[in-house]
Amino acid sequence: MTKPDRPKSAARSEHSHSAHPHAALDxxxxxxxxxxxxxxxxxxxxxxxxxxxxxxxxxHRTVSVVVDLPEDASGGVGMDAISAISRExxxxxxxxxxxxxxxxxxxISSPGATRPLTEPRHWxxxxxxxxxxNAADRENFMGRILAVxxxxxxxxxxxxxxxxxxxxxGEVEKVLFTAIRRGVVELExxxxxxxxxDLEFEPTGGNAVDGEGN
Numbered sequence: 001m002t003k004p005d006r007p008k009s010a011a012r013s014e015h016s017h018s019a020h021p022h023a024a025l026d027x028x029x030x031x032x033x034x035x036x037x038x039x040x041x042x043x044x045x046x047x048x049x050x051x052x053x054x055x056x057x058x059x060h061r062t063v064s065v066v067v068d069l070p071e072d073a074s075g076g077v078g079m080d081a082i083s084a085i086s087r088e089x090x091x092x093x094x095x096x097x098x099x100x101x102x103x104x105x106x107x108i109s110s111p112g113a114t115r116p117l118t119e120p121r122h123w124x125x126x127x128x129x130x131x132x133x134n135a136a137d138r139e140n141f142m143g144r145i146l147a148v149x150x151x152x153x154x155x156x157x158x159x160x161x162x163x164x165x166x167x168x169x170g171e172v173e174k175v176l177f178t179a180i181r182r183g184v185v186e187l188e189x190x191x192x193x194x195x196x197x198d199l200e201f202e203p204t205g206g207n208a209v210d211g212e213g214n
Contacts, residue, residue, distance in 0.1 A: 027054040061104040071124040077110035117183035136179040152176040
């Protein structure tokens with residue numbers, strides 16, 4: 001079983017073409033081109049295309065694709081979905097009219113549970129989860145994500161207590177994206193509905209995640 005703080009095992013597809021000299025490849029531009037090429041297929045599969053990267057070794061390419069669920073979904077991308085989208089994207093790349101004939105490996109993965117929260121959609125995907133935040137005015141701030149809007153995140157803070165004591169919660173507060181330097185989900189092993197949440201501030205626009213999900 002894949003640990004929740006690591007990406008799910010990638011699905012790999014290998015393709016070879018006739019070997020011949022190739023022009024220099026701008027991997028950043030190629031990644032952007034492939035992002036545009038692959039995005040419609042990922043969206044049609046009810047997934048979100050998080051990232052495309054291209055790594056070059058000689059005349060061989062490794063195309064790494066990260067897919068996620070839509071931001072209003074809970075849980076993670078299952079291995080069946082990873083396998084299915086791998087086959088579909090492989091077919092799209094095989095039919096790419098602008099492919100230069102380089103051999104390539106296609107690797108598909110999904111984000112790990114503790115991937116950095118760098119975009120508003122990442123925070124929305126983490127609704128109901130506990131997060132550790134380093135902000136402009138504090139470090140290692142712990143709080144449960146209650147809601148996310150265009151300019152920040154609403155937290156139910158977890159106050160520091162002595163070891164062995166029951167956690168205490170502070171007053172709900174909002175932290176602006178402009179003040180957040182780093183955010184990451186904290187893994188929890190208790191079911192979310194067992195946490196002592198103020199029902200007045202239950203998340204909206206997304207479902208709470210039970211335990212660690214897939």
